[in-house]
Amino acid sequence: MAFQFRFDSILALRCRERDEAGREVGKANEAIRRVDEQIRDLQRQRDEIRRLAAGMFQNHGDGNRESPNSHGVSIDRALQQGRYDLQLQAEQIGLRSTKETLLKELQRRRDVLVNAEAEVKRLERLRETQKSEYRYLELQREQAESDDLTTARLIIDRRNRNRSRT
Template identity: 45%
Template sequence: MTSFHFRFESLLVLQRQQRNELIRELTETHTAINDTQEKIDHLQQQRDELRSAAAGRFATDVHISVDRLRHEARYDRQLADDQDTLGSTRKQLEAELEQRRERLIEAEAEVKRLERLREKQSVAYNQLQLQREQATADERTIARMIHSRR
């Protein structure tokens, strides 16, 4: 009895590799989004600390330096601009994540379709082999019966 050979096995292997690559890319995108969010949070923390320090000085200092206020305002604006830039990057990454997620769903569906086809063909092959073996056994039995009657 010969063993079953799925003729689309190489295609199935390629589809699995593509699916695994998409999973890796999806993971990388998740990591990039998380890293970007951490940077945004860190910038927000810096802005909060800057404002808190300025508020503390306003409460205790009698003399307020205009140059220092301008410097802190520029620094706060720079932090805000950096946050905006990172926010845009995060939105782009989220859009990319969604596209990759959709491609992964399609790739997974293709792998499952090929696996179902392989399973169906394997079952059909095994049934055909069983029928052939049964026919061969029946022929032998008939031949023995004919031979024993002579």
């Protein structure tokens, strides 16, 4: 009779739950990566706007700063760029808030994964313990059977010897 772990179905279920928890951690990491990428993109756009705005007001080689309007710089355009920069900044703040929420969710999912992994390991240890116990009991049973056979043979041999003497 082969060893049958009576919690095999529970172990299989816990393994599936652990694997699903691992996938969920991966999804959370991917979401955080995408948000980080969006934050970097917004920062690049803000840097570009600032670079363009600074270019509108650059020195013209003589060390004196010219008034913006003397070279056709549009105040409306500068204000528009400033408003756009503020809009991008607000989006970054929103994304950072989203990232904080995602980081909390990632930690929650990691905790679920750790607990699921611990449960799987507990069941695997239980299976190994029961399997070892089963093997030990099987060996004892086989040894008892072997001892019984040996004893029976000795008894039969003694009877045969006693009969042959008589």
